[in-house]
Amino acid sequence: MRVHNFSAGPAVLPEEVLAEIQRDLVDYKGYGLSVMEMSHRSAVYQGIIDDTIASVKEILNLSDDYEVIFLQGGASSQFYMIPLNFCADGQVANYVNTGTWAAKALKEAKNIGKKMHIAASSEDKDFTYIPKENILSENPAYLHITTNNTIRGTEYKTDLDLGEIPLIADMSSNIMSKPIDVKKYAMIYAGAQKNIGPAGAVLAIIRKDMVAKINPNLPTMMNYKTHIDKDSMFNTPPTFSIYVIGRVLNWIKQKGGLEAIEKMNIEKANYLYNILDSSNFYRGTVVPEDRSLMNIPFRLPTEDLEKKFIAETARKGMLNLKGHRSVGGCRASFYNSLPMESAQTLAEFMLEFEKKNS
Ligand SMILES: Cc1ncc(COP(=O)(O)O)c(C=O)c1O
Structure with missing residues (x-):
């Protein structure tokens, strides 16, 4: 029996995809070997990665740019790769600080000796909102944002428009969760392990005009151009992860693409947000207009009740509801693949728990 998995990542994957992978695990489509055992230089594997990349382009409606x-x-690793590649001498790496991951990204720009500027921050209110105004430095190389803040549960609801200034986005925890206007971004990247696959691979989407700006004097592996010029095959790529990503993307297409996925994600998240909005027992920690569809942090009246809640949910097969260790409380992650039934089950339990404990 499968549990209700509210993990922030690595996270739940579609059961249909897991079953498909299982069917093909030992003998991939009659080729007599597993994808894990295939040379990345083989024609069969080339077909798999080509298909995965084609799905990324189709789902996000990417142009040839x-x-x-x-x-x-x-x-x-992108936290240091981005300033290394794109912040030239005399330029300034700009960041919005919306919490842990954003802060890690901006710290790396400093660590490698780049000039760094914080264009906006929500630290004044404990990262409970998304700043609405960005004040950029002179000579900005780019502005880096974290579109969904996995730990704090805040999310950008619109795509920023910076005009000529490159916008770079860490979409690790909301990639492919809703339609976005890719044209607004110079680069998008995401660790796969939340919304699109297992751990081990990072998806990066880079606008071609940015490639021309890359610092040519970098170690080979640290230069994005190396990986672009060799179609992700400069060295052995994470072959199995990429294959699974391809199957998850196929699942997204079968579900009707990002508009349909967003609709489901809204419906799922509302199970929880409706409770947080109407309860005097549970309390959401994010301002309503910026709350994430993917990660929903909340508090109970006391830490003891939070412990009891986490223990009781675990006994009922609802796992990983503990908030990140840096902030405490509870957090439910509702990625694309989380079944509607898991959201319903949690919501029902929450109402029952409130009745018994308030
Ligand atoms: C928004 C965000 N960025 C970056 C990371 C770090 O990802 P990785 O573990 O792939 O380095 C995470 C991990 O949870 C994340 O949530």
Whole structure:
């Protein structure tokens, strides 16, 4: 029996996709070997990665202005790769600080000796909102934002328009969760392990005009152009993760694409937000206009009740509802693949728990 998995990542995957992978695991489509055992240089594997990239382009409606690559090292490696590649001497790396992951990203720009500027921050209110105004430095190389803040549960509801200034977005925890206007972004990246697959691969989408700006004097593996020029095959890519991503993207297409996915995500999140809005027992921690469809943090009246809540939910097969260790409380992650039934089950339990404990 499968549990209700509210993990922030690695996270729930569609059961249909897991079953498909299982069917093909030992003998991939009659080729007599597993995808795990295939040379990344084989024609069969080339077909798999080509198909995955084609799905990224189709789902996000990407124009030919964008390159799509897969990388390793997690989203965290992009935190230093981005300033290394795109912040030239005399330029300033601009950041919006919306909490832990954003702060890690801006720290890396400083660590590698770049000039760094915080264009906006929500630290004044404990990262409970998305800043609405960005004040950029002179000579900005780019503005980096985190479109969904996994730990705090805030999310940008619109795509920023910076005109000529490159906008770079960490979409690790809301990639492919709703339609976006890709044209507004110079680069998008995401660790796969929340919304589009297992851990091990990073999806990066880079506008071609940015490639021309890349610092040519970088170690080969740290230069995005290396991976673009070799179609993600400069070295051995995370072959199995990319294959699974392809199957998850196919599932997204079968569900009707991002508009349909967003509709489902809104419906799921509303199970919880309706409770948070009407309860005197549970309390959401984010301002309503910026709250995430993906990660929903909430508090109970006391820490003891939170412990009891987490223990009781776990006993009933609802796992990973503990808030991030840096903020405490509870957090339910409602990624694309979380079944509607899991949201319903949690909501029903919450009402019952409130009745018994208030
Ligand atoms: C928004 C965001 N960015 C970056 C990361 C770090 O990703 P990785 O573990 O792939 O380096 C995470 C991980 O949870 C995240 O939520």
